[in-house]
Amino acid sequence: MSWDLPIRKELNMVEEEIKRCVQSQQQLLTEISMHVIGAGGKRIRPGVSILCYKAVGGTEVSNVIGIAAAFELIHSATLIHDDINDGGTIRRGKVSAFRKYGVQLALVAGDFLFVKGFRAGGSFSKEVVEIIADSCACMAEGEILQVGHINDPSTSIDTYFKIIEGKTAKPIEASAKVSAFLGGGSPNVIEALGFYGLNLGMAFQIMDDILDIVGKEDILGKPKGMDFSDGTPTLPIILAMEDGYKGKRLSKLFEKKKKRRWEIEEALKILMESDAIQLSKEKALEFSNKAIESLSILKPSVYEEALKTLARTVVERES
């Protein structure tokens, strides 16, 4: 079963809501927004929102559509800004917004999507707005920590976990918590689903970082080895750098600001031959299992089942 099967209708409603949100009298803003949003993506954040809302017994779906759209809009804003920062040329199989439209327009379009996300999420109570805003602050904190460790071979695993918790896991935790709250979940249930979102996010990001090394480029929709090339310290890279004399060689390559194509190829070879991929997969699975365990608080339902499936899918995916 595909995880999104029971909520296809709701996910379509979210797409419609997102399209409505990015309408602007400046058509270029709408165009750049839809360039990114329309390119696809897994819609994990809205999916988690809707499933959590339904799993706790929420019935008035229109309530959660705005929240789901808000998180996807904010996520899309960060994708545009991240690409500017990484110099990322390909995103979701398409040329990235800043490459197509230039830095100036992409930067403004990112701000526009942020604003629209906040507007969509801002029509709820103070508590909801604060959870959303705080998760966004965590995103910025994760990003800034990552920027501080670019090309740094001494980045610790703890720092890595702190980075991905901020930039990926906290917003998914927030979307789960807010949706469970809106659906009428008890404080314990809200907490448990927050924990689900947090661990799902960690598993998701670790898998992303693994796929950057082992994935198939046509399925990924972007070239392999981007993280290494950009100097982004990921779990498999950190683990492999700690591993013997080959690790030392990898560290030397990693700390170079400009890496040549053959150096990236050499790094990918070292990474593939190390235990780092396997160890990272085990770590991702561990987080995925923690996410699944935290669902035991829920009554069995097709939505609870889908949340489990999602946590499993995240660590089995190929893109």
Add this chain to the structure above:
Amino acid sequence: MSWDLPIRKELNMVEEEIKRCVQSQQQLLTEISMHVIGAGGKRIRPGVSILCYKAVGGTEVSNVIGIAAAFELIHSATLIHDDINDGGTIRRGKVSAFRKYGVQLALVAGDFLFVKGFRAGGSFSKEVVEIIADSCACMAEGEILQVGHINDPSTSIDTYFKIIEGKTAKPIEASAKVSAFLGGGSPNVIEALGFYGLNLGMAFQIMDDILDIVGKEDILGKPKGMDFSDGTPTLPIILAMEDGYKGKRLSKLFEKKKKRRWEIEEALKILMESDAIQLSKEKALEFSNKAIESLSILKPSVYEEALKTLARTVVERES
């Protein structure tokens, strides 16, 4: 009398609130934020907020401090992103954030300030959040329109007014309206103060654009002729380009993507010798007068007087 005299205490409270908002476990985020915010600035937006709140009879000052901080935080976010987009090296007499910290950190810090602004403004009712978010969307729309007319000598005065309405006047209109609403103003009063903010913002931006040509660099805190150099079409530049054979020469210089120092000097000379500065000042004064007229709905008070003084100060300032 200085316009901020009756609200010095409240403006200090806003400074404290802003400092509190930008605290982060990532000290670098706080540092970059304070680099921009601590460099000064005229605090027009928080000033308008507090004066409007008090002028309509609002008494619970703590209510408006959050809103005032929100608008200044959002404004600071756009300053950081604008500097990235313009390549602006000097801001408020200090080196700009992106020059000091690099594009990556500055971009994230801008996002962080956006988020903190929304958090500060998000603890109010749905209506308030929507007014704030909509004014921010107008800002993005104004910016994108401006980017589309960079180095374009055929930019019309109407387009210029649309640009500055979006990027400057709409947020000031929003801060006036929201504050009058929170202070308990009637719908007519809220509307009138919104009109005040809108016209004040137009006058303010036109004066900014004039000072970029005629200002003293040590008072401005940045070099002269930046707008012409960046290819930003401003009212004095547009008016001067329409003016005879010298205007044709100015247009030729304006459309060059890379302008040499002597070309900017020549342009400044043409601008200074034209009627464009005087005509632009008259336009700014017209907006300032409209702002003052809209205050007639208020009961006389020290705050109403200060709003008038502010509108006069804006068109008489030297920086």
